Structures are given as C-alpha cells and as structure tokens.
Amino acid sequence: MISAPVAIAGVSGLPQPVESRLLKPMETLAIPQVTLEEAILIVKSNFDVPIEYTDFNSTYNTYDDRQVWALRWNGTAERPGEFAAEVSAINGNIISMNYWKNDTQVGNSPSIPPITKLAAREISNNLLKRLLGKLSEDLRLIPSDSEIMPLDYSPVNYNLQYQRLIDGVPFLSNGANVQVSSTDGHITSYNLNWNEVKAPEGKGVINSTQAQQAFIKAPFFKLEYWVPSSYRPLVAGQKQVAKLVYQLRGQNGGAIDAFTGEPLQLNQGDWLMTDSFGTGGMGNAKEERAGSISDGAQVLTPQEQLEVERTAKLLKRDEAIAAVQRWIEIPANLTLRSANLGTDWRSADKRIWSFNWNSMGSDKGDGTPQYLSARVSATTGELYGFDISNQPSGKTEAKLDRLAAQNLAEEFLKKVQPDRFSQVVLNTEINNQMDKISPEPWNIQAYSYHRVVNGVDFPDNGMIVNVDPVAGKVTSYELNWSEHELSSVSGILSKEQAVESFLKARPLTLNYVRIYSNGMPGDLRLVYLPVSQDRSISISNILDAKSGELLDYQGLPLEKGPKPYNFTDLEGVNGASEIAALGQAGLFGDYGNSFKPLEKMNLGSLLRAMYLNRFGQWGNTGLTESEILKKAKEQGWLKEEMQPGDPVSREILVKVLLRYIQLDKLAELNDIYQVKFQDAAQINPDALGFFALASSTGILKVEGQVLAPLETVSRAEAATALFRALGWRK
Known part of the structure; x- marks a missing residue:
C-alpha cells in the first residue's frame, strides 16, 4: 500500500511543497540542490x-534542464524484485517510480479484478494531490474508454494518463502517467x-472555425492514391487496389498557428514534441541424386511446368548485365x-535480375x-535502379549547382524512363528542403519525383535520382513503380467534406507545443492541432476519400479495431x-454495449470470443464468420459440421469448451464416467464424458437435476461457461 506523507524527525532542509518551488533553466552543471539523503527520504515518505x-544503489545524472537522482532498491535471489525512483535534484519532485516484484502466485484462472477502474482513478488522483499539491489541479485525466482489459492469468494494471493544462489549454508532452494494480490497488508505476x-x-487567437478553414486551405491534407500494406501475399495476376484517400503529411502534424491562422512553419531540424551462414557448397550432384527418396521418374506438376516455361522466356544473366550496361558503365x-x-514482392508476375559488384x-x-x-526487369531489361559508391575524391569544388544538378538528373530520367517521366512531377516539399543545402562535396543532391494519375498525386509510385555535384555524375537511381488497380475518382468527398470527417475524429484543439531544434528544447507555441480526445484509440492520418472513415495501415476502418x-x-x-x-476484454460485442443475455447463443459468436481471447484482438477483429469457423476447425475446437449462425446446444457448448482447454482426451474416456441427472438417458454416448467433466469442474452449472443436453443455451450461460473454462487451461 501507499503510505501517507509523514514528518521526518531530525531532518532539516527538505525541499518545500512542490507548488512553492519553480524550476530554473540550468545554464551550468550545478551542484544538486537536493542531496542524496533528502532524495531517499522524499521517496520513502511517499511510497x-x-x-x-536491501540492495540499494544510486546514480546522479543531468540532461538539458534535468538534474536527477536515480534510486534503485533490488530484492534478493530468493525474493526477486525492484523498486526504482527518480527525484529531481533541483526541487525534490518525484519524477518517476516503478515497482516490480516476481509474483509467483499467478492464478490459474482469470478473475474479476477486486479494484475497479473507478477505484483506480480515485487512488491515482489521491497520489497526484499528495505528490504535486496545487499543481495537480492543472492536470486533466485523458479519456481511455477504448482501453481493453485482457483476461490474463497475471496481474493487470490500469493505465491512467493525465494532460497538463496551462490556463486551461493542454500542454502536449507534459503531464503524468500512473499505473494502478487491479489486484490490490498498489501504484506500480508513476x-x-x-x-x-x-x-x-x-x-488574440483565432477561433476553431477559423482554424478549420485554415486547415482546409493548407497543403498538408490532400487527395492522393495510397497502397495499403498487404498482410496476404498477392498471387500471380492479382493487382492490389490503390485507394483514393486524403492523407495528412508534413512535419508539423497539421498544426495551425493560433495567432496568424497559417500552417505552423518549422525550420530544418525542427520538430514538435507531442504527445546462420552457409558452410558448404552444392557438393556432388550425382551423389545427391543417389541419395534421393525415390528412384522413380519424377513428373512436373502443371504449376511447376508453367514456372519453367515462364523462366525460359526471361533474359539470361549476361543479357540482363548487358541491359545494365546500356545505361551505366560498370567500372573495370x-x-x-x-x-x-x-x-x-509487390507483384508475383514481375521478375527482376539483381546484381552486386x-x-x-x-x-x-x-x-x-x-x-x-543494379536491378533490371528480367522480361524487358528496363533499368529499375542502381547505386554506385566511390572513394572520396579529395576534390572540394562543385561542378554543378542545385539547378544544374537537377537538369542532369532529368536528362538521365528522360533517357531511361521517357514514358514514365512524363507522368511524374517533382516533389516540391522535398525539393524546397534540399534547396537550402548548398552543393558541397559531402552534400549529394537528391531529386524525388512522384506519379500523378487522373490529376491525383500517387506518392507510392515515382523515382529518385542522386547527383554528385563535384563529379558531375548521377550516382543513384531508384524506380518505385507498380501496376495497381486504381480507384475511380468518381464519388469522392470534397476536401471540405474530408476535413470535416477527419476533424470529427481528431478535433482541432488549442494546445501548447514545444519546438525542438536539432534536439534542443525551444519555445512554446500556441497552435490548433488535430488531437484524438481518447488516447486509447488508434490514430490515423489517412481518411478514405469515399467513405470518410479513418483507415489503418491495412486500409481497414479504424472502428473495427x-x-x-x-x-x-x-x-x-x-x-x-x-x-x-468479458466485455471489458473486448469480447461478445455483437450488439455493442447491449449483451442480450436471454437470446440464444450462436456458434459464430462463441467461437469468435474464444479465438480472440486465445490469439489476441489486434489483426483478428476483422475476421469473417467463415474464417473464424475455419480457424476453430484447424484448432480442433469444432469437429461437427455446423454453420456460424447455428444455435449452440448444451452438448456443443461443453464439447467446444473442453477441446478449447485441451481436456477433450479425458472427456472421450466415456466408460469411466457417471452422471446423476434425471435425464441422463438423453445424453449422447460420445458426450457423456464431456458433461461429466464440465459439471464436476464447475464450467457448466445446472440448476436442479435436469440437464437438457440438447437444449439451446442462452448467451449468458455460454459466456459464463467460457469464463469459467479459462481457469482450466492446460
């Protein structure tokens, strides 16, 4: 438990309450104002x-305007654990605390947490009031309504995040984080x-409506083609869809200066602080064949024969090298x-020769x-890319300025990619940044071009060229171009509609942000920034240009997470x-926040909850009912021929649950079991052991002496049986 602050007799000079102390910028590595002894007592008076x-050690470190005592208490080999804390050596604030113990008494069953989320908030709030005093009034709890509490066999902590406010305005990156044990209410981290x-x-700041109008006009949120990351490999002939999206780009994160109403301008280097090897060759081929499994004649499958025919049409190695030499000289x-x-990897139909000299x-x-x-197409000999590296020349005079180097790059592209070069434009944002870097010997000049289709930018397709301004030569070229099924531009949202949908999910709110320049902390700026109000929800910079939904990296709506x-x-x-x-673990959400306990449980709902609990939510919430059914069969949970919408009988319930927790082999020993239900004669012989085990372990609880084995179970009965079954894992 956490002890209350106490007066420490015989100790003088302890730091004043936190609200009466102000941090001063550290100009030199000063002697700590708070001694090690004082730091230890501060921690022990609050935790x-x-x-x-008994194993204690300390370190003192400084970084920028921080001076910190790091204190660490370690347990013994018999009772391992660690308690660590950091105390400001300037003002005595407890900056962090982490408590870990090796809890060997891990339960064999997920249990209902004794400490509720509401109680954890109260414990956390009391801690902050005690440690920070009046300053705690400038903290606001950040909603975390979408945080799931997994059904785990080890202790789970509630994570509470607090945002610091300055005159009611959030100061991003400033605040507090507290973790509270759901088992006993201990503070495990601060x-x-x-x-x-x-x-x-x-x-004199603009209002949110003016900020939204500025956001609409800003260039950092625009329509473009976008290719989601594919979690399944493409088959031959399949094209991945390039979706039309509105995407937030740029280093300022969509910030609008709250005074000028213009996009926040950042200089170069600025950023916002917001929240085994082979050991042998092929050997003797004849000996390898002599050791083969079969001496019979082997026949190629149709797929293998097709691959042989495809490969026969490709360029041979020397032909591909000649294709490289058509465009670049290979040094002797x-x-x-x-x-x-x-x-x-982007297209199973495209073959590539890759060479290294x-x-x-x-x-x-x-x-x-x-x-x-170098890389070339194994079909056409088209040059996909090359990169050459030389020893430094020792020369210091640049032959080409930025514009002359660009002309050289574009002359090269027009020769190598005449058709595709006509479909690209120079990336102005990157080019504007590079314009600020003069063509010194060590500054290779880079030029990036992206594809434009139907008047819409396609940043994932394009080409990059590097030019050495001293040698006056192209030193690198890379083509990123793939054939996609391009979404039609009809029926897309206007930018105004897209901004409205985007800002509905991530409202423009007034915030203080700190600018870091080349790693050094700088001034605070007051900006409007699109910030998600619930930090437990995944955020995205990508909005579907037709549906108006935020998308994840796979191109799926975020709401399905x-x-x-x-x-x-x-x-x-x-x-x-x-x-x-189970609901707090993100299970049985078929009807949102309504469980409908008296409705009949269907097979798909039960199997989905079982699968998500076993294999986790992320990446699995979008599985279809047929996919869930297939996976349940692969796992051996379901052996009967059923459909996802079929109702679950009491017999099916005990069978799938005991297979789920790997007690089915015992349950199949029917001859050793007896049950005392009045309607035991109605139990199918192959289900007797399942009912005997399920009822004796408490997984299945039957009121009275009537089992009704073939009766359809309610959602409430099936869900509670699943919860109890989780305590009987193998």
Missing part, C-alpha cells in the same frame, strides 16, 4: 519501499513530465559478386569505385460480473 529490498516554461498568452576494377533472379583489390585511391548494385464493451443490460443476470469482465 512504501519493501523492507526486503511518471511526471513537467517543464517550467514561459507560455505565450492566449489573447569491380567484380561481380552476386546475381539473383527473383520476384518483385565489389572492389576485390586494395586500390583505395581517390575517387576509385568500390561498389555497384478492438475496444471494450460496457454492457448495460446485465442487472439480475446470473454471471453478470463474469460477462462484464
């Missing part, structure tokens, strides 16, 4: 450090990030080290080539607490 943690800075006054001092004929000699003279890689369910219809229901815990 119970386990007396069995972190404070609180910078003393001068904040600009909020007078380089030796071919590897050649690979493979498939483009290296310098094998000792010549390291100025400007001597050391390495060359895991979230907890607060069932509102469980009053008077047997097993209400167990069902509520």
Whole structure:
C-alpha cells in the first residue's frame, strides 16, 4: 500500500511543497540542490519501499534542464524484485517510480479484478494531490474508454494518463502517467513530465472555425492514391487496389498557428514534441541424386511446368548485365559478386535480375569505385535502379549547382524512363528542403519525383535520382513503380467534406507545443492541432476519400479495431460480473454495449470470443464468420459440421469448451464416467464424458437435476461457461 506523507524527525532542509518551488533553466552543471539523503527520504515518505529490498544503489545524472537522482532498491535471489525512483535534484519532485516484484502466485484462472477502474482513478488522483499539491489541479485525466482489459492469468494494471493544462489549454508532452494494480490497488508505476516554461498568452487567437478553414486551405491534407500494406501475399495476376484517400503529411502534424491562422512553419531540424551462414557448397550432384527418396521418374506438376516455361522466356544473366550496361558503365576494377533472379514482392508476375559488384583489390585511391548494385526487369531489361559508391575524391569544388544538378538528373530520367517521366512531377516539399543545402562535396543532391494519375498525386509510385555535384555524375537511381488497380475518382468527398470527417475524429484543439531544434528544447507555441480526445484509440492520418472513415495501415476502418464493451443490460443476470469482465476484454460485442443475455447463443459468436481471447484482438477483429469457423476447425475446437449462425446446444457448448482447454482426451474416456441427472438417458454416448467433466469442474452449472443436453443455451450461460473454462487451461 501507499503510505501517507509523514514528518521526518531530525531532518532539516527538505525541499518545500512542490507548488512553492519553480524550476530554473540550468545554464551550468550545478551542484544538486537536493542531496542524496533528502532524495531517499522524499521517496520513502511517499511510497512504501519493501523492507526486503536491501540492495540499494544510486546514480546522479543531468540532461538539458534535468538534474536527477536515480534510486534503485533490488530484492534478493530468493525474493526477486525492484523498486526504482527518480527525484529531481533541483526541487525534490518525484519524477518517476516503478515497482516490480516476481509474483509467483499467478492464478490459474482469470478473475474479476477486486479494484475497479473507478477505484483506480480515485487512488491515482489521491497520489497526484499528495505528490504535486496545487499543481495537480492543472492536470486533466485523458479519456481511455477504448482501453481493453485482457483476461490474463497475471496481474493487470490500469493505465491512467493525465494532460497538463496551462490556463486551461493542454500542454502536449507534459503531464503524468500512473499505473494502478487491479489486484490490490498498489501504484506500480508513476511518471511526471513537467517543464517550467514561459507560455505565450492566449489573447488574440483565432477561433476553431477559423482554424478549420485554415486547415482546409493548407497543403498538408490532400487527395492522393495510397497502397495499403498487404498482410496476404498477392498471387500471380492479382493487382492490389490503390485507394483514393486524403492523407495528412508534413512535419508539423497539421498544426495551425493560433495567432496568424497559417500552417505552423518549422525550420530544418525542427520538430514538435507531442504527445546462420552457409558452410558448404552444392557438393556432388550425382551423389545427391543417389541419395534421393525415390528412384522413380519424377513428373512436373502443371504449376511447376508453367514456372519453367515462364523462366525460359526471361533474359539470361549476361543479357540482363548487358541491359545494365546500356545505361551505366560498370567500372573495370569491380567484380561481380552476386546475381539473383527473383520476384518483385509487390507483384508475383514481375521478375527482376539483381546484381552486386565489389572492389576485390586494395586500390583505395581517390575517387576509385568500390561498389555497384543494379536491378533490371528480367522480361524487358528496363533499368529499375542502381547505386554506385566511390572513394572520396579529395576534390572540394562543385561542378554543378542545385539547378544544374537537377537538369542532369532529368536528362538521365528522360533517357531511361521517357514514358514514365512524363507522368511524374517533382516533389516540391522535398525539393524546397534540399534547396537550402548548398552543393558541397559531402552534400549529394537528391531529386524525388512522384506519379500523378487522373490529376491525383500517387506518392507510392515515382523515382529518385542522386547527383554528385563535384563529379558531375548521377550516382543513384531508384524506380518505385507498380501496376495497381486504381480507384475511380468518381464519388469522392470534397476536401471540405474530408476535413470535416477527419476533424470529427481528431478535433482541432488549442494546445501548447514545444519546438525542438536539432534536439534542443525551444519555445512554446500556441497552435490548433488535430488531437484524438481518447488516447486509447488508434490514430490515423489517412481518411478514405469515399467513405470518410479513418483507415489503418491495412486500409481497414479504424472502428473495427478492438475496444471494450460496457454492457448495460446485465442487472439480475446470473454471471453478470463474469460477462462484464468479458466485455471489458473486448469480447461478445455483437450488439455493442447491449449483451442480450436471454437470446440464444450462436456458434459464430462463441467461437469468435474464444479465438480472440486465445490469439489476441489486434489483426483478428476483422475476421469473417467463415474464417473464424475455419480457424476453430484447424484448432480442433469444432469437429461437427455446423454453420456460424447455428444455435449452440448444451452438448456443443461443453464439447467446444473442453477441446478449447485441451481436456477433450479425458472427456472421450466415456466408460469411466457417471452422471446423476434425471435425464441422463438423453445424453449422447460420445458426450457423456464431456458433461461429466464440465459439471464436476464447475464450467457448466445446472440448476436442479435436469440437464437438457440438447437444449439451446442462452448467451449468458455460454459466456459464463467460457469464463469459467479459462481457469482450466492446460
């Protein structure tokens, strides 16, 4: 438990209450104002450090405006654990605390947490009031309504995040984080990030409507083609769809200056602080064949024969090398080290020759080539990319300025990719940044171009060229171009409609943000920034241009991700607490926050809850009913021929649950079991052992002596049986 603050007799000079102390910018590495002894007493007066943690050590460190005592108490080999805390050496604030113990008494069953989320909030709030005093009034609890509480066999902590406010305006990156044990209410972790800075006054700022209009006009949120990450490999002939989306780009995160109403301008280097090897060759081929499994004649399958025919039509190695030499010179001092004929990961139909040449000699003279890689189409010989590396030349005079280097790059692209170059435009944002870098010997000039289709940018397709301004040569080229099924531009949202949908999910709110320049903390700025109000929800910068939904990296709507369910219809229901815990784990959300306990349980709902509990929510919430059914059969949980919408009988319930917890082998020993139900004669012989085990373990609870084995079970009965079954894992 956490002890209350106590007066420490005989100790003088302890720091004053936190609200009466102000941080001062540290100009030199000063002697700590808070001594080690004082830091230890501050921690022990606010937290119970386990007396069995007798191994103690400390360190003192500084970074920017931080001076910190790091204190660490360690347990013994017999009772391992750790209690660590950081105390500001400037003002005595407890900056962080982390408490870990090796809890060997892990239950064999997920249990209903003794400490509720509401109680955890009260414990956390009391801690902050005690540690921070009046400053705690400037903290606001950040909603976490979408945080799921997994049904685990080890203790689970509630995670509570607090946002610091300055005159009611959030100061992003400043605040506190507290973790509270759901088992006994212990504080297991505490972190404070609180910078003393001068904040600009909020007078004269634009309102949120003006900020939204500025956001609409800003160039950082625009329509483009976007290719989601594919979690399934594409088959031959299949094209991935390039979706039309509105995407938030740029280094300022969509910030609008609250005074000027213009996009926040950041300089170069600025950023916002917001929240085994082979050991042998092929050997003797004849000996390998002599050791084969079968001496009979082998016949190629149709797929294998098709691959042989495809490969026969491709360029041979030397032909592909000649295709490379058509565009670039291969230095005479380089030796071919590897050649690979493979498939483009983006398209199973595209074959690519990849080559690597290296310098094998000792010549390291100025400007001597050391390495060359190149890629060409194995079908057409088209150059997909190359990169050459030379020893530094020692020369300092640049032959080309930025514009001349760009002309050289574009001349190269027009020769190598005449058709595709006509479909691209220069990336102005990247080019504007590069314009600020003069063509020094060490500054290779980079030029990036992206594809435009139907008047819409397609950033995932394009080409990049690097030019050495001293040598006056192209040193690198990369083509990123794939054939996609392009979404039609008809029926898309206007930018105004897209902004409205985007800001509905991530409202523009007034915030203080700190700008870091080249890693150094700088001034605070007052900006409007699109910030999600619930930090437990995944955020996205990508909005579907047709549906107006935020998308995840796979192109799926974010709303289909895991979230907890607060069932509102469980009053008077047997097993209400167990069902509520399942809902908080993100299970049985078929009807949102209504559980409908008296309705019949269908097979798909039960199997989905079982699968998500076993294999986790992320990446699985979008599985279809047929996919869930298939996976349940693969796992051996379901052996009967059923459909997802079929009702679950009491017999099916006990069978799938005992298979789920791997007690089915015992249950199949029918001859050793007896049951005393009045209607035992109605039990199918192959189900007798399942009912005997399920009822004797408490997984299945039957009122009275009538079992009704073939009766359809309610959602409440099935869910509570699943909860109890989780305590009988193998």
